[in-house]
Amino acid sequence: MSWLEPSLATEGVRIMTICNACRYCEGYCAVFPAMEKRTQFTPADLGYLANLCHNCGACLPACQYAPPHEFGVNVPQTLSQIRVQSYQLPSRKTILMLGIGMVGLLFITLLGSTAPAALFARHDGGAFYDVIPHDEMVRLFLFAGAWALAGALLVFGLRYGAFRGKQRADYRAILRGWSDALRLVNLGGGGEGCIEENERPAQTRRVFHHLVFYGFLSCFLATVIAAFYDNVLGWRAPYPLASLPVIFGTLGGIALLIGCAGLFSLLREHDAALSDKGERGRSILLLAFLFAIAATGLLLLVFRGTPAMGVLLIVHLSVVFGLFVTLPYGKFMHGFFRLAALIRFASEQGE
Amino acid sequence: MEDVLVIGGGNAALCAAISAAKLGARVLLLECAPKDFRGGNSRHTRNIRCMHDAPTGILTEAYRESEYFEDLLRVTGGDTDEHLARLTIQSSADVRAWMAEHGAHFQPALSGTLQLSRTNAFFLGGGKALVNAYYRAAERLGVRVVYEADVRRLEMSDGRFVAALYTQNGATQRVEARVLVAAAGGFESNLRWLREVWGPAADNFLVRGTPYNMGWVLRELIDGGAQMIGDPTQCHAIAIDARSPKYDGGIVTRLDSITLGIVVNTNGQRFYDEGEDLWPKRYAIWGRLIAQQPDQIAYSIVDAKAQGGFMPSVYPPIAADSIPELAAALNLDPDSVAQTVRDYNAAVRPGSYDHKILDDCTTSGITPPKSHWARTIDTPPFWGYPLRMGITFTYLGVKVNEHAQVLLQDDKPSPNVFAAGEIMAGNILRKGYLGGIGMTIGTTFGRIAGEGAARHVMA
Numbered sequence: 050m051s052w053l054e055p056s057l058a059t060e061g062v063r064i065m066t067i068c069n070a071c072r073y074c075e076g077y078c079a080v081f082p083a084m085e086k087r088t089q090f091t092p093a094d095l096g097y098l099a100n101l102c103h104n105c106g107a108c109l110p111a112c113q114y115a116p117p118h119e120f121g122v123n124v125p126q127t128l129s130q131i132r133v134q135s136y137q138l139p140s141r142k143t144i145l146m147l148g149i150g151m152v153g154l155l156f157i158t159l160l161g162s163t164a165p166a167a168l169f170a171r172h173d174g175g176a177f178y179d180v181i182p183h184d185e186m187v188r189l190f191l192f193a194g195a196w197a198l199a200g201a202l203l204v205f206g207l208r209y210g211a212f213r214g215k216q217r218a219d220y221r222a223i224l225r226g227w228s229d230a231l232r233l234v235n236l237g238g239g240g241e242g243c244i245e246e247n248e249r250p251a252q253t254r255r256v257f258h259h260l261v262f263y264g265f266l267s268c269f270l271a272t273v274i275a276a277f278y279d280n281v282l283g284w285r286a287p288y289p290l291a292s293l294p295v296i297f298g299t300l301g302g303i304a305l306l307i308g309c310a311g312l313f314s315l316l317r318e319h320d321a322a323l324s325d326k327g328e329r330g331r332s333i334l335l336l337a338f339l340f341a342i343a344a345t346g347l348l349l350l351v352f353r354g355t356p357a358m359g360v361l362l363i364v365h366l367s368v369v370f371g372l373f374v375t376l377p378y379g380k381f382m383h384g385f386f387r388l389a390a391l392i393r394f395a396s397e398q399g400e
Numbered sequence: 401m402e403d404v405l406v407i408g409g410g411n412a413a414l415c416a417a418i419s420a421a422k423l424g425a426r427v428l429l430l431e432c433a434p435k436d437f438r439g440g441n442s443r444h445t446r447n448i449r450c451m452h453d454a455p456t457g458i459l460t461e462a463y464r465e466s467e468y469f470e471d472l473l474r475v476t477g478g479d480t481d482e483h484l485a486r487l488t489i490q491s492s493a494d495v496r497a498w499m500a501e502h503g504a505h506f507q508p509a510l511s512g513t514l515q516l517s518r519t520n521a522f523f524l525g526g527g528k529a530l531v532n533a534y535y536r537a538a539e540r541l542g543v544r545v546v547y548e549a550d551v552r553r554l555e556m557s558d559g560r561f562v563a564a565l566y567t568q569n570g571a572t573q574r575v576e577a578r579v580l581v582a583a584a585g586g587f588e589s590n591l592r593w594l595r596e597v598w599g600p601a602a603d604n605f606l607v608r609g610t611p612y613n614m615g616w617v618l619r620e621l622i623d624g625g626a627q628m629i630g631d632p633t634q635c636h637a638i639a640i641d642a643r644s645p646k647y648d649g650g651i652v653t654r655l656d657s658i659t660l661g662i663v664v665n666t667n668g669q670r671f672y673d674e675g676e677d678l679w680p681k682r683y684a685i686w687g688r689l690i691a692q693q694p695d696q697i698a699y700s701i702v703d704a705k706a707q708g709g710f711m712p713s714v715y716p717p718i719a720a721d722s723i724p725e726l727a728a729a730l731n732l733d734p735d736s737v738a739q740t741v742r743d744y745n746a747a748v749r750p751g752s753y754d755h756k757i758l759d760d761c762t763t764s765g766i767t768p769p770k771s772h773w774a775r776t777i778d779t780p781p782f783w784g785y786p787l788r789m790g791i792t793f794t795y796l797g798v799k800v801n802e803h804a805q806v807l808l809q810d811d812k813p814s815p816n817v818f819a820a821g822e823i824m825a826g827n828i829l830r831k832g833y834l835g836g837i838g839m840t841i842g843t844t845f846g847r848i849a850g851e852g853a854a855r856h857v858m859a
Contacts, residue, residue: 066714070652070713073526075510088708107525110528113443118437119645239507240505241524
């Protein structure tokens, strides 16, 4: 049985057939040139096209066949629905329960295993390992990291077939795919930008997404540097304000706060006509996690010299752990799917 | 009392409203369609034909005024107003800058339309995206837009506009204005009017364009003393899939398989040279050809060799493994169609097939001949598409001068009535078709009308 609901597959074929006979939207993004290379649309093709779509929405108000026209063409929403099924994810509720459950479980465990005296003591500049022993923290995050990686590989591996072109992508296609992904060219609406309230094109979504992605990367880098300091150089946290982990973490945290808040407000404005409800819910969940990580991380930095440090540390670690655990089953995966689709697109265009 | 009343909501109306508002006039725009369907036929367009002396932006090579004008003479058989035509062509040279200033974005010629990359500038996202941008620009400039405002009556006095009556949600409103810009399109959506012109055959036409061009404003202007121009039977009409909606099917309903096979009428007979010339030069005549056939219907038939050789169509082909079976599936007489295909196949002469040029694959000894791309129809599966005439727009209009002022019976311009777009396109194009020139005419005369209207108000 196909991963795609038959009714949705039929709708996808119907819409792509209309688009393929029209082609006015060719300049907006990669979806349309990719579609034009096909006359048949299998579920694998639809999954590929759905993941090329960045849901900028530019093609909906431009469409002469958009509802209420009797053809009722809504490319962004249809592709959003197909995309959600292409991730083959558990329901939003399951992810939410899993996330909250794991965060709560870890919080209670850490809280219970920490001596009250150590928890509320005024630590000198943030002696984190007084609260949670060093080795315990390392074990915890090795486990969480392995879980996230294994889950991501599993979910992606199940769907990978849809993104494999006829031939192996060469290095040029891979570079082009990465470049398109890192610059979010397909969130640019062909230069017009995505559609915000009042159908006004703008580049704000792209800017906020950049803040989130590069903010996340900066925080991740801070963690990697800290791990290097800790495990290779033997320098134990906390690190001074002028150190690389703190600088990258702070910049990344601020970018994440702004980007997540921005994307969230745009998502709320984002006309429900443009995307699948399930996809919006998953996006909001991921934004909430990232926002919470950034907020608690920054609070931890500010208050690391106070008695609040112990609790803040546990809250921060719990939220990070929650993201890791839900990562393979949530919105986070869109990055891998989009990258794979973009590499395939670059490969096909080069043929 | 309004300064400038613009009736219509497509490209020409918006260009007029924007131009008038930029000069400081208070502008009210009445669009008869609901917001979702605003924009008249402009929402179905995708490019504008522009002259240029050197490659510029997305336009390749050069397309000079002389060549543009010759193209117009060729399609119209010389039946145009040279002064207005040259004015339009010359103004197209720098029109893209004005368009971009008001929110238009351009893209290279769409795949499948490369023959237009030299002559036509394509709008990113097509005509509806352009119209959306223009509405945003107009509203920023303070133009007030009323949707679902159906103007049925104009009060005119000695060729001077006094007021317009429009219905909205069942209530009739009267609006006075110092100047009128009529940009309300032709009458192609008005089935009764089409029937007056074409007789009962009109019942079998499909309206490929907007359902909202009823021609009320055109008729009111003519009744109010404006000079008429053009022939009411003249229109842009192409062959579209007979399964298309009655209205508003737009671009996707066209079918590009005609040159690749044969076309038969409801008697199973061929009736015109399918390979007369390259498809971009011939597609615009097929609407009328089909309208002249019994029951105004025809069928394009191709075999497996043609499949994949034309733009994908929106409706699936009717397929069969033999010609008689295909004929039966198309509700045609299998014997006549089989005979037609046999005769045609026997007449096909050997040649080297190349669909991109006028090749030497031709027929001999049949009438009508197929002059190019004639290949035997013998390889299953066989595909058939039913075809009807799809009207996009009509050419009947009101006569204007170079200031877009409507000319009255005594050849004098009306003091306060301007016209732009399809309602006056017949001054330049009243026969034949030249892709993208409708937008050139609408933009040129919309701007002239808007500026003239504002100056009239300010004077």
